[in-house]
Amino acid sequence: MTKLDPALIADLPPFREIGRPELEELLGSAKALRVPKGEKIFGQGEQAKSFFILLDGTVRVVKITPLGEQVIARFIAAGELLGLSQALGFVEYPANAIAAVDCVVLAWPNSIWDETIAKHPTFATNTYQTIGTRLQDTQDRVVEMATERVEQRVAAALVKLLRTTGRKTEEGTMIDFPISRQDISEMTGTTLHTVSRLLSGWEHDGLIVSKRQKITVSKRDTLAQIAGGPAVRPTLSH
């Protein structure tokens, strides 16, 4: 196995403040993996043996209910950590992580976790900040699901995807990995039918352009407005 190049991770937030020699040491215990589209990186209920950083691609994190329904917990973009169960004291991975496209990840054994965070406090801080952001996001999603209607939630999901994985094109900003109506329905707690109807409507109104597994948003602001409640100012008087 050829040595991994520190340049792979030197610029990523979790590692940014770590010196070269230490990076090389870290990489010494890492394994690089190519994960083809559709394959699992880790599975719900499996013993958590490693944590990962996604070097390239996009990962879909999915929970499966006892009845077999799927709910997408989040998408992971390139440069983000995943499989942080050890940091939170889990024995098993709580969800499936599936490559949405061909991916490249680095995997570290969880056995080096304690030592790593002890030796690199900036890494620890950064990691816990990531977890904090994810907890926030998840809380926000609960609030959304409790208070907003499907149309708003779907619009919000698209806008959020644009922020994290958007790529500019001439027609607008597109979501940079294949995403189906079903995926969006699993992110927002609705059905693919309803998502299809919504997207059809928005395409008709010129807000988006969509092909099979591909969505380009041309009027992001309008979409954001739909997401934020239909321009109803809180009328506190009466």
Added chain:
Amino acid sequence: MTKLDPALIADLPPFREIGRPELEELLGSAKALRVPKGEKIFGQGEQAKSFFILLDGTVRVVKITPLGEQVIARFIAAGELLGLSQALGFVEYPANAIAAVDCVVLAWPNSIWDETIAKHPTFATNTYQTIGTRLQDTQDRVVEMATERVEQRVAAALVKLLRTTGRKTEEGTMIDFPISRQDISEMTGTTLHTVSRLLSGWEHDGLIVSKRQKITVSKRDTLAQIAGGPAVRPTLSH
């Protein structure tokens, strides 16, 4: 101000493995606060200046949407930490923490956070485990909201409350703090009307007994069964 007694916290999980002298040092920088029912411990959007442990009582953690709707993020039981924003890199508290009954809390300034987790790794581990559990809970709630119907969610909420704050009585197990229909609706993403109808029905069926702001569950198992989907085994064949 009189010295705080280490016995107050010595038996609580986060502090269990810390020696007496260090506990006293920790308590040296702590402030004990009595918070009357209904008062805020900290507020959404406020600068996060402290973290807390709840010595006695129950705390309701509530998010408020831009439109003024409330969503209950969680209840905190005695012995749990709260206001852990610093650990996750937040500058502001992301929600309101309100005393559901008269409470007693210890407050530490966030300035001692870094040093504390550095000096007491068991405290750090324990804290991050708490956060892990809460992240899990929140994720589970998203899954519930996406896949289950109101009746199941309300039943699940009651069962969960029994686990964390249940107190045995002769009639069954009661939720040990005043909780309204509205509270439950804000935990489950429905309306107080629907909750009222459900509880009325369950009371009629002898599953629960309920007074004003007071719920006693006599048939916990049946309730758990309602929560877990109406006894529909996953039919994987077709």
Added chain:
DNA sequence: CGAAGCCTTGATGCGCCTCAACGTACGTGG
């Protein structure tokens, strides 16, 4: 070139929100 996966669109129905009205327990101040 066929099969499988993805997408669309219509018809139908129901779960739950909304609106409305009233009953009841609580606590506060005269």
Added chain:
DNA sequence: CCACGTACGTTGAGGCGCATCAAGGCTTCG
């Protein structure tokens, strides 16, 4: 201590948002 205001709880009637059921078209890939 009683009267009143306020918060909490109940129950009905009506309707809408979205799931569900159904059927068919289109793209991709082996």
